[in-house]
Amino acid sequence: MAATAATRQPQKDLPLEESRAYLKNHFKDHSGAKYKDGWDKLWQAGDFLPWDRMVPSPALADTLNNHSHVVGSAKLVLPDGTTRRKQALVPGCGRGVDVMLLQSYGYDVVGLEISAKAVEACETYARETENEELYGCKDEKLGKGSRKFVVGDFYADEWLDKVGVKDGVFELIYDYTVSLFSELSFNGLLILLQFFCAMNPSMRPAWANRMSTLLAPNPQANLICLEFPTNKPPNAGGPPYSSPPKAYMEHLSHPGEDVPYTAEGEVKVNPLADSGPGALERVGHWHPTDTHAIGKDTEGKVNDYVSVWRHR
Template sequence: MSTANSTTTTAENREKLKSHMSQYSGSAYVRGWDELWNKGDFLPWDRGSPSPALADTLVNHAHVIGGPFVDGRRKRALVPGCGRGVDVLLLASFGYHVVGLEYAEKALVACEQYAKENEGRFPVYDEKIGKGTMKFLQGDFYSDEWVKKTGWEDWDGTFDLIYDYTIAMLNVAIQFFCAMHPSMRKDWAKRTTELLRPSPQANLICLEFPVAKPAKSGGPPFGAPSKAYLEHLSHPGEDIAYDAEGNVKMNPLAESSPNALERVGHWHPADTHSVGKDKDGNVEDYVSVWRHR
């Protein structure tokens, strides 16, 4: 596909997605994604391959996030809004026990089918560590019902790793953070903070995208600059001020909340999906890593 055709396809898919999701607001927003999966003929975020940025983080930034074991047990990871589950398979191949969470029933079916047909594409990264297990669960990220379905014994309901991620197809990317209306971000931050284990060895990994998209252009995907993550994760559950155009208003004098997360890593990944690069092929996306203070 030529650059011109690719750009046209990107714009068309974004407008179509934006038009569809504009019909849903508030608590009904997740139903908009559910309907897309149920129809199955327009899934512009589904690339069918794992995030290069996550792979880069697991391989080249293990000194920041640590390995898949802690206190003699395998770490438990969560991929909320996991799509077809490609990153679930990737994390399991690196040794994590992983839950892939999806709201839509059809997405869950797609996860199981993809795992069945493609598990061989994800060999064990380190034979000494071995492969972790995978569970695909249907549920609302903001509800506790799905947490009870993991079947894990002696578990407190928190995760050692959470990946807020991007999957892409046809040069359109949807990320759990950027896929939701900005008014929902305070709840996302609060829930994510609750699900992340309060341990210095537990990490939230965010693939920040699209960092350069003007806020006033709307979404999804909505512009997600680094400062948006910084403000919301420093004040989870709190109202964050946005200006008239939709840009986050930083408040350097505001103290972080007692339950805030602290950013401990921030970098451009070595590679990312093409939609996260500029016209010259330079990576625009960021990876950020967060922990409880």
């Protein structure tokens, strides 16, 4: 899909270390409460957005296309036999590409971002691309869903009031932190990234607890995680921190609880431990047929996993 001039300006294509240095220098003037201004200025300038891929996650598309027997469709069947669209959430949605993809499959989708300028970029991109084939209706009987982009903090509740989601819960949540920004750590930026691989393991209990809270207690509701990086040595530090499948398993089985790690960064697994309150159960786990290049090895083999979770 080609980007229009209004959607994306020429980028500063810098090597990884130079990009990290550029961002660290940028956020020196936007620390603490000013961090939102820092994000806004990057989106306003539009020439240095190295996390912005301009296309939806191939792994999410693969999940929706080839694993519907696990995740179901965008139609929610209610106890009385009536139906409605499932409500979906993409936290940290960037330019909203995955929001647009889910909408094309019939979901009513909320894209959450910390930056007001990012939300403006989402709205512009959506207007310019909504009629492109990539985001065309995937099921004529179901039709396309709705989309809504909102500014807010994933861990706070204020944004829920803005989107009017029923009971404050979602039937689908897509979690993925990718690209250069997941490899940065300065001025508290990790707290803003909010998602699994970007967080120091000490922050993961809060992530798991929030996911458990926001996911509807319904067997038709799914949390979809794109697990990355799965093969990074645990003692290599981060971000991105080593995020093997067993780390997701331990945290989502014990939302809000401290999960022990070794001094080398390896998660400790206790197979005899009971699941915690609000625990999620893994109901699907596979390598997607495709993913972004950062999730592949030098020979093009996919290292990422997709995992799907529901309330027990």
